[in-house]
Amino acid sequence: MTITMPAPASTGYTLVDADPNELDITANVRTGVDITAAPEFIASITELGVRQAVLAVRRADGTLAVHDGQRRVLAAREAGLTSIPVMVRDQTADERAAGIERITEQINLNDQREALTKGQHAAGVAELLDLGLNVQKVATALHVPKSYVEQAGRAGRSERARQQLDDRQLTLEGAAILADLEDATEIEPWVTDAVERVFEFGYGIENRLATIKRRVDERAATRVAAADHIARGFTLLHDEPSTSEGEWFSPVDLRTADGGAVPADAPEQAPHLWHIHVHATGAIWVDKATRVEVTEDDIDFDTEDDDDAEPNGERRHANTVEKVPGWSYEFFLHHDNRAAAGLELAPERIAANGSSEDDAQDGLTPAQRKAARAEAERLEKERAERRKVKVLNRAGATATEARRTFLTGLLSRKDVPKNATKWMVRVLATHGDVFTESKCGERYADIMGSPLREVPQKADSATVARAEVLLLARVLTAFEARLTGPQDAKDYWRFSAKHYRGMVGIDSYLTFLADSGHTLTPVEQAAIGNITVDDAYAAVDDDA
Known part of the structure; x- marks a missing residue:
């Protein structure tokens, strides 16, 4: 976090308090300053703090790049400080151009002499992208493929990914995925533990990381698919809940106060009480204008890319439709919200959830009770299989x-x-x-x-x-x-x-x-x- 302080006299700088861990030290592509070799300096920073402000410029993306004070920043990190004084000014166009030239030259010259490590090279690529060069321009400047720039740019922003590259634990593709997962933890906190389990297991690391990344991407797509419902007050469930333990109920598990079936629009009437589970059902065809689903058999694919072609019979022109992901929407009510929703448990759900001692409470015959429990077991097996x-x-x-x-x-x-x-x-x-x-x-x-x-x-x-x-x-x-x-x-x-x-x-x-x-x-x-x-x-x- 960065806190703005009163600015000194017109120097072009603003004094701010900044977390040293969020500052970007960009003095050189080649890293390796060992601040732990200066314990007295760290001890001084620990006792007195950073007394002389670090100088930095604010890039277009808001990050603070240190121009003077690398050792102070490193010592502050070692001392565990969360705030140090930094004099900040906006980065000029000339400085941006000079930074691009400096980094490009450092990478190319070091590659010709003593090769940079893979992690250092990736960090340099990431910095060039941060300075505003696009992937094609970086690829041209460094004489590397665009695919390399794209992956190195992602991997280079993560210290752990760069270290894994240097230790040959991950390929560049795997390091890029690791960096993506680190970025995802703000929205998906569970990813942190999942990644740690992968490294603890130590086998098939890249495949396992890629599988986690795919799940993250699927969840992001699900949030997009459920955006309208979320905006109306529904809470999204990424995983289909079990209804066998008495914690979650689907509408068919419930009855109204007069014993009737729950109306189909009941969730829409009280979205703040209901959760929604959205899952992909495969690709479907929809009308481009109305977004109404179209049966594939009703499309004449021989007319594709030919606006003047006449579709056969009653079928539709292929250029009037497009393939999109299909989604299914299911509503669930948590038991904490059941009373507020004014709903009662259906007799079949009471029978399914209860023990033999509760048989009299459900009002069912033994045959009905047996059928209700068998149906509940069947549905639960279906959910587990799905x-x-x-x-x-x-x-x-x-x-x-x-x-x-x-x-x-x-x-x-x-x-x-x-x-x-x-x-x-x-x-x-x-x-x-x-x-x-x-x-x-x-x-x-x-x-x-x-x-x-x-x-x-x-x-x-x-x-x-x-x-x-x-x-x-x-x-x-x-x-x-x-x-x-x-x-x-x-x-x-x-x-x-x-x-x-x-x-x-x-x-x-x-x-x-x-x-x-x-x-x-x-x-x-x-x-x-x-x-x-x-x-x-x-x-x-x-x-x-």
Whole structure:
């Protein structure tokens, strides 16, 4: 936090009290000042505080960049001070330009002499972005790909991510995800403990971090989907609550004071008393103008991108609709709010929640009571299964991203892994129909970065070894298409039931990837039967 104090005489500076931990020390890309080597200086700062104000400039984004007083700031941090005097003025355009030139030169020159660490390099990239350069300009100045700048810019803003980079515990992509998760903790406090559990576990760190990040992104999307309801006073529930313990109730569990069913609009009449659970139901088509849902069979996709085309029969023109995420909305009442809502428990809910000693209170016959309890048990099992599927599908989507990244790296080699040719001969003898998968060409293009139709030309100019790689790419991407199916599905973990969705040969495919250096995730392990689906669920649910 920064507190403004009375300004001194017109010097262009304003005296403020600032937290030393929030100050950005930007004197040099290369870090390494060891303030602990000056214990007397730290002791003085501890006893007397910072007596001479630090000089800093305020960037356009509001951050304070220290220009003079790095040691005082570091000592104040060591002393545990939360406030020190800082003289601040706004950053000028000339200073911004000079900062960009300084950092760019430091990175390029240090890379040519004694290489910066990965963490230091990422910090420099982050600072250039903070100074207002866009990703393309930073990439041009540093002679690096745009993808590197994007990830380094994210990783560079986190001290822990930079340290993990330097210690080779994370790749740049993983460090970027870690930095994103640190940023998310303000809105999602649970992320802090989840990340710590991942590092304590010490296995599959990047995949687990990516799964947590996916959940964070899903929750953000859910908040957007529920924004109108939240604005009206509803409280959002990210996880579907259990109604078997007597803490939460759905409308069907309740009755009005006269014993009638709860009206459908009851939650809308008292939104401050009700919670809403929103979950994705998959993509749907809607009219671009009215936003009303449209059945896919009613769309003539042959008219896509052709405004003059006439749709067939009664169907709609493809350019009048668009695909958007579909959402389902369910309302729940907490038991603390039931009295205020003026609602009573339904007899079936009393029977389901009560013990045999409470049987007389529900007013049901033994047969009705038995049926009510069976129905409550069925609904609870459905909720538990929905949660399992949601968690495993999230992990499956994350594993797909990691697996395809591995495939891209594997297939950029000049030669194939050992025994790859023998594996192709064996697997194609049994599963030669894999090339008929509908998404073969699309998966090849995604992973190889070029369309399948260019393969013959590439093969003509390739070495024999590289031609083998191109053949391997054709086989592996075909199996990847079979694994995720026409809809790029996330539920391939179900393959442990064998031949789920026609996924024959997938066990051989994933085993080959594992033998080639890919670390199989719990959902992939479940897909080939190395562990059970329940074991996979236990492994990934703990992170989420």
